[in-house]
Amino acid sequence: MDILFEPVRLGELQLANRIVMAPMTRSRADARAVPGSDMVEYYRQRASAGLIVAEGTAPSASGLGYCRTPAIYNREQISAWQQVTRAVHEQGGRIVLQLMHVGRAASHYNKPQGAPTVAPSSLPARVQLFSDSAGMVDADVPQALSLAAIAEVIGDFRQAALSAREAGFDGVELHCTSGYLPMQFMASGSNLRTDAYGGPVQQRVRFAKEVLEAMAAAIGAGRVGLRLCPGNPYNDIDDREPEHTATALCQAVAPLGLAYLHIMRSPVPGLDAFALARAHGPQGLILNDGFDAASARTALAAGEGTAVSFGRLFIGNPDLVERLRHDRPLAGFDRKTLYTPGARGYSDYPTWQQHLEVTQ
Numbered sequence: 275m276d277i278l279f280e281p282v283r284l285g286e287l288q289l290a291n292r293i294v295m296a297p298m299t300r301s302r303a304d305a306r307a308v309p310g311s312d313m314v315e316y317y318r319q320r321a322s323a324g325l326i327v328a329e330g331t332a333p334s335a336s337g338l339g340y341c342r343t344p345a346i347y348n349r350e351q352i353s354a355w356q357q358v359t360r361a362v363h364e365q366g367g368r369i370v371l372q373l374m375h376v377g378r379a380a381s382h383y384n385k386p387q388g389a390p391t392v393a394p395s396s397l398p399a400r401v402q403l404f405s406d407s408a409g410m411v412d413a414d415v416p417q418a419l420s421l422a423a424i425a426e427v428i429g430d431f432r433q434a435a436l437s438a439r440e441a442g443f444d445g446v447e448l449h450c451t452s453g454y455l456p457m458q459f460m461a462s463g464s465n466l467r468t469d470a471y472g473g474p475v476q477q478r479v480r481f482a483k484e485v486l487e488a489m490a491a492a493i494g495a496g497r498v499g500l501r502l503c504p505g506n507p508y509n510d511i512d513d514r515e516p517e518h519t520a521t522a523l524c525q526a527v528a529p530l531g532l533a534y535l536h537i538m539r540s541p542v543p544g545l546d547a548f549a550l551a552r553a554h555g556p557q558g559l560i561l562n563d564g565f566d567a568a569s570a571r572t573a574l575a576a577g578e579g580t581a582v583s584f585g586r587l588f589i590g591n592p593d594l595v596e597r598l599r600h601d602r603p604l605a606g607f608d609r610k611t612l613y614t615p616g617a618r619g620y621s622d623y624p625t626w627q628q629h630l631e632v633t634q
Contacts, residue, residue, distance in 0.1 A: 277574045278567065279599060282324070282581060284558040285496030285533025287368060287444055289324030292574060293595050294560050294583035296536075297327040297372040297447070297501075299343060301613040302620060305406075307338060307345035309354040314361050316621040319592035321367030324581060327499075327536065328358070330374030330449050333434030334427070335389035337455070339380020339413075341404050342615065346371065346434050352441045359442030370445040370499065371438040373431060373489075377455030378416040378464070379509040383408050391416045392423065394459045394481070395466040399510040404613075424471060424481065427455070432488040435498070445497030445533060448486055450523070453509025456482040460519050463512030475515070479523040490530050499534040499560075500527070504550065505542035517545050524554035534558035536583065548578055567598045593625040602626050 279291045302312050317326060332338045332345035345351050355371070362369045378393035383405035385391070393416035402410045419427065435446045450456040458464040459481040465472050471480050490498045502523070505516030513519055524535070535555035539562070540547040551559050561570075561579035570582040588594050590607035597604055603626075611619020624632065 276599070277571055278582075284325070284499070284560075284580065285445075285531075286494060287325060287370070287497065287533055289368060289581065290366070291324040291595060292581040293324050293598065294581050295320055295323040295326040295588045296562055296583040296585035297329050297449070298585050298589070299329050299340065299613070300620060301340070301342040302615065303342050303344040305342070306350065307332065307343065308351050309344050309358055311357075312617050312621050313344075314357045315617070317358050317369065318361035318365060319621060319625075320588055320594070321362045321365035321369075322593065322595040323367065323588070326362060326367060326369040327447055327583070328369055328371045328443070330372045331434075333373050333375055334430040335386045336392055336427075337375035337430070338385050338389065339376035339391065339403065341384050341406055341613070343384075346437050346441065347430070352437050355438075355441035355443070363442065368444050370447050370497075371441075371443045372447045372449050372501065373434050373438070374449040375427065375431070375455040377458045378413060379403070379453050380414055380416075381405055381411045382414055383411055392419050392427070393417070393455070394419060394464065394471065397464055397466065399453065401510050418467075421469065428481075428484050428488050431485045432492045435489040435492045439493050439497075445499065446489060446493070447499040447501055447536060448482070448489065449501050450482050451501055451503040451506045451508075451538065453506070453511040456485065457506070457511055460523065461511050461513035462515070462519075464510075475519055475522045476526070479519065479526050482523055483526045486527050486530060486532065490532070495531045496533050498530075498532050499536055500532055501536040501538070502547070502551070503538035504540045504547050505545055506538070507541065516540070516542055517550060520547070520550055521554050524551070528554070528556070532556045534560055534580070536560040536562060537579075539563040552578070590623045592623055593627075597626055605629070
């Protein structure tokens with residue numbers, strides 16, 4: 275059997291194949307951070323993936339910060355996500371929810387009124403974000419989290435994991451890269467704390483470790499994954515020793531027995547993130563970034579990982595699994611509609627069969 279289409283198990287997650295759909299922010303939730311019918315259809319169409327990792331979703335109002343991204347902290351949001359998971363499961367798919375607290379990479383224009391922007395230290399990210407109401411705006415100056423507030427945020431993640439299971443998700447993934455809150459704690463440039471959550475690397479990774487511990491205790495470690503990209507500078511992140519930081523986190527959470535580590539290639543020259551993950555991460559590894567079918571097969575055959583995730587290829591190819599299975603041509607996608615509201619450039623890409631019916 276083609277190694278891409280072999281079934282595989284990641285913790286408690288049984289995958290029909292080794293093709294994973296990577297999480298991608300697509301900005302299709304409504305102004306209340308509630309998923310809509312376009313999102314139901316989008317994920318339903320891609321349910322043939324061995325596993326879908328649904329887009330970054332806020333565990334709380336303070337965790338929001340981008341335009342039209344979803345959340346899972348109230349009943350309306352949970353009920354809406356139930357429509358998504360039901361559609362995926364009816365197609366025989368598996369789906370987990372990526373939990374994403376953006377921390378200081380946020381604008382109040384994209385939050386509910388009164389929701390604070392928080393971070394480990396009161397250092398604004400030197401980035402701009404788009405908002406529907408004000409266009410491009412600077413990131414907020416964040417409030418430094420107190421010890422009591424840190425405990426509350428960890429509690430928000432725990433509750434979000436429980437809510438994700440209530441909504442029908444098969445598990446959750448912690449977004450621990452791209453300059454969001456866990457990485458803000460981990461990176462030496464954004465964490466200037468002098469308490470138990472700052473200073474030495476073992477203390478800077480403490481927040482992410484405690485979040486993972488809380489989620490694992492709530493829903494079982496076999497349904498919890500972690501996404502890492504050592505040295506990713508996105509959202510104004512600077513870390514003096516990114517390899518040391520990533521290694522420290524992997525070692526700190528090793529006793530938990532997580533379902534998987536979703537590891538991205540590192541942009542740091544000479545830093546082999548995949549090798550780091552094999553040496554220090556859990557048994558289940560999902561490799562990500564820049565793979566095509568041939569390179570994915572090569573990596574899996576060499577034992578570099580357990581599965582491979584694809585992002586951009588899933589945008590214009592809702593039937594990517596079948597196209598890869600039968601070596602069919604792959605469609606491109608329209609970059610102009612990546613983050614625009616509505617079905618256009620989102621859930622209206624045809625399958626190969628639909629393409630043939632139109633062109634014949």
